Amino acid sequence: MDKTSFGYRAWFQPTGSFSTFSGGKYALFAEEEFQRGHVELFGEDKKGVSFEINKNLPAEGFSITGDATTAKVEGGCESGLLYGAYRLLFALRRGEQTFTINDKPAVPLRILNHWDNGDGSVERGYSGDSLFWRNGMVGYDLPRLRDYARLLASVGINQISVNNVNVRLLTAKLLTDEGLNDLEKVAEVFRPFGIKLLISVHFDSPVWLGGLKTSDPADPKVADFWNEAAARVYKRIPDLGGFLVKADSEFQSGPNAFGHTQDVGANVIARALKPHGGTLHWRCFIYNCLQDWRDTVTDRPKAAYDTFFPIDGKFDDNVILQVKYGPSDFQVREPNSPLLGAMKATRESLEFQIAQEYTGQQKDMYSWAVQWEEIFDQPFNETRATRDLVGKEIEAVVAVSNTGNDENWCGHLMSQSNLYAFGRMAWNPALTAKEVTEEWTSLTFGKSDIVADGVDSAVTKMLLDSRHVYEKYNAPLGICWMVYVHHHYGPSPDGYEYAKWGTYHRADHKAIGVDRTRKGTGYTAQYQPYVRDLYENLDTCPEEMVLYFHRLPYDYKLSDGRTMIQYIYDTHFEGVEGVEGFIRTWESLKSKLPDEAYAHVRKRLDMQLDNAKEWRDVINSYFYRKSNIGDEKGRRIYI
Numbered sequence: 001m002d003k004t005s006f007g008y009r010a011w012f013q014p015t016g017s018f019s020t021f022s023g024g025k026y027a028l029f030a031e032e033e034f035q036r037g038h039v040e041l042f043g044e045d046k047k048g049v050s051f052e053i054n055k056n057l058p059a060e061g062f063s064i065t066g067d068a069t070t071a072k073v074e075g076g077c078e079s080g081l082l083y084g085a086y087r088l089l090f091a092l093r094r095g096e097q098t099f100t101i102n103d104k105p106a107v108p109l110r111i112l113n114h115w116d117n118g119d120g121s122v123e124r125g126y127s128g129d130s131l132f133w134r135n136g137m138v139g140y141d142l143p144r145l146r147d148y149a150r151l152l153a154s155v156g157i158n159q160i161s162v163n164n165v166n167v168r169l170l171t172a173k174l175l176t177d178e179g180l181n182d183l184e185k186v187a188e189v190f191r192p193f194g195i196k197l198l199i200s201v202h203f204d205s206p207v208w209l210g211g212l213k214t215s216d217p218a219d220p221k222v223a224d225f226w227n228e229a230a231a232r233v234y235k236r237i238p239d240l241g242g243f244l245v246k247a248d249s250e251f252q253s254g255p256n257a258f259g260h261t262q263d264v265g266a267n268v269i270a271r272a273l274k275p276h277g278g279t280l281h282w283r284c285f286i287y288n289c290l291q292d293w294r295d296t297v298t299d300r301p302k303a304a305y306d307t308f309f310p311i312d313g314k315f316d317d318n319v320i321l322q323v324k325y326g327p328s329d330f331q332v333r334e335p336n337s338p339l340l341g342a343m344k345a346t347r348e349s350l351e352f353q354i355a356q357e358y359t360g361q362q363k364d365m366y367s368w369a370v371q372w373e374e375i376f377d378q379p380f381n382e383t384r385a386t387r388d389l390v391g392k393e394i395e396a397v398v399a400v401s402n403t404g405n406d407e408n409w410c411g412h413l414m415s416q417s418n419l420y421a422f423g424r425m426a427w428n429p430a431l432t433a434k435e436v437t438e439e440w441t442s443l444t445f446g447k448s449d450i451v452a453d454g455v456d457s458a459v460t461k462m463l464l465d466s467r468h469v470y471e472k473y474n475a476p477l478g479i480c481w482m483v484y485v486h487h488h489y490g491p492s493p494d495g496y497e498y499a500k501w502g503t504y505h506r507a508d509h510k511a512i513g514v515d516r517t518r519k520g521t522g523y524t525a526q527y528q529p530y531v532r533d534l535y536e537n538l539d540t541c542p543e544e545m546v547l548y549f550h551r552l553p554y555d556y557k558l559s560d561g562r563t564m565i566q567y568i569y570d571t572h573f574e575g576v577e578g579v580e581g582f583i584r585t586w587e588s589l590k591s592k593l594p595d596e597a598y599a600h601v602r603k604r605l606d607m608q609l610d611n612a613k614e615w616r617d618v619i620n621s622y623f624y625r626k627s628n629i630g631d632e633k634g635r636r637i638y639i
């Protein structure tokens with residue numbers, strides 16, 4: 001590949017020179033965007049390409065016809081036109097010459113949540129500081145923020161929240177005139193790109209900002225506060241998407257604190273948003289984070305379903321319940337949340353995490369795309385996969401962002417592939433990890449067919465392998481949580497074992513795992529009967545998550561005849577070998593890569609190798625010490 005070509009910073013190179021949006025004329029904007037992108041990618045203006053709104057096309061949809069010199073882009077609305085412009089650039093970049101592309105999003109809301117704090121830090125952020133906040137107030141670099149908006153729009157993201165769901169006083173102030181002076185400007189940056197803002201709000205805002213003595217949602221003064229707050233916000237940002245709330249979760253207050261169920265708290269805020277067309281996104285990540293480890297009856301994965309399923313149908317029609325993909329918390333391997341698709345009379349969204357909180361923190365290479373495909377593949381019942389609910393019962397796909405002000409946006413160059421993949425798979429959940437990864441590598445490194453250097457296919461393979469390599473050196477077979485408490489990087493098998501977070505594997509000298517069948521904690525009963533039976537039965541339970549559902553002895557025989565303990569040893573040695581393999585591949589590409597990109601990833605791979613070795617040795621020693629069963633292959637285990 002051309003060593004000076006755009007690629008390594010993002011699939012679009014931020015050049016800093018941005019033609020200013022002149023307001024109102026979105027069609028023109030799409031064309032400007034196209035020309036700008038073309039200059040970046042190919043060094044010249046593209047003549048002869050035309051752009052037109054075609055109201056017969058679906059909203060946000062587009063069509064591209066013609067050939068590379070006479071292409072015509074039509075969009076169902078301004079955003080559709082813009083998406084068409086980006087898609088044409090991508091197609092040209094991939095060497096396509098003639099076009100008959102018709103596309104539209106399968107999912108109406110494709111949302112990024114930023115966990116950015118007012119002081120500029122980012123909760124679970126591994127890519128530098130916030131792109132939105134500095135020193136206690138909204139603060140940004142305008143050209144950079146525009147490039148960010150463009151990056152997100154180029155993959156179809158259409159809403160973003162700009163502050164952490166753990167709202168503190170600084171960002172709570174977004175509901176005040178002072179906060180809105182700044183936020184209004186951010187909205188202006190994102191608006192031409194078809195991206196609406198959301199605000200994370202604190203449930204105690206009536207006390208914090210309104211001077212009230214209570215936030216009890218049943219108190220009429222509290223309802224008045226929310227009505228006034230929503231009116232104030234919408235006066236300044238009429239197209240705001242709505243509010244996002246984390247309530248009754250991890251020390252945040254909520255309706256429960258006042259003796260109410262979740263619907264009572266959500267509806268009072270939703271009713272304030274309703275006249276303005278706003279949506280309330282209400283998170284379902286609720287559990288007891290002060291559990292006593294001696295309590296073997298309470299089972300944290302049951303909590304979200306137990307809290308929300310009984311109140312299905314009680315939420316107003318502008319409330320969307322935001323459900324994390326798994327019942328634990330963004331773990332490397334979990335079953336899908338039984339709440340997804342279960343609530344027939346309540347709107348739902350699916351929450352992913354692009355930030356690699358438990359998956360290597362953007363030091364280790366990890367493809368979320370592979371895991372998302374697996375998540376979409378998981379069955380909802382005997383006839384439908386989870387993917388089949390997305391765009392129907394599940395009307396929004398949301399993800400915690402992995403971006404920050406690092407030059408390459410995502411900390412690890414390879415983690416850009418996750419941001420790209422999120423947009424593409426939220427747009428079309430039928431896309432495979434392989435497809436979207438190939439798109440990203442060819443856009444970023446150049447397509448081999450054109451530059452004939454094989455970098456894109458080598459990197460695609462690394463990425464597609466990365467999820468399983470990471471999983472191999474992590475906690476085995478869906479056991480979860482063997483990480484250091486709080487910062488969540490590196491192995492600490494008993495770190496959470498005697499803590500209050502409700503995450504226990506209960507390993508002893510014979511067995512490990514929690515029996516979550518109906519004979520155990522009863523968690524499996526929350527699934528549709530077909531899925532419940534699948535997980536309860538050891539013969540049908542997917543082996544890679546067998547320890548999520550069952551307590552098993554170390555000499556339990558897996559389907560390939562290996563004992564569980566031997567499988568643990570084998571995979572942990574293989575995980576380290578996998579990382580060594582990545583290093584060999586990357587080194588073999590050195591002469592074909594920009595020096596800076598090569599060195600950057602090479603350094604991260606060294607960190608990953610250290611991490612993988614640490615995991616291997618800690619996990620293997622832990623299980624050897626518990627079980628007293630040695631490795632059949634006699635490899636080194638530290639006793």
Ligand code: GCW
Binds near residue numbers: 246285
């Ligand atoms: O995964 C946990 C994180 C918290 C986060 C919480 C949540 C924003 O460790 O940092 O808080 O999830 O999703 O609310």
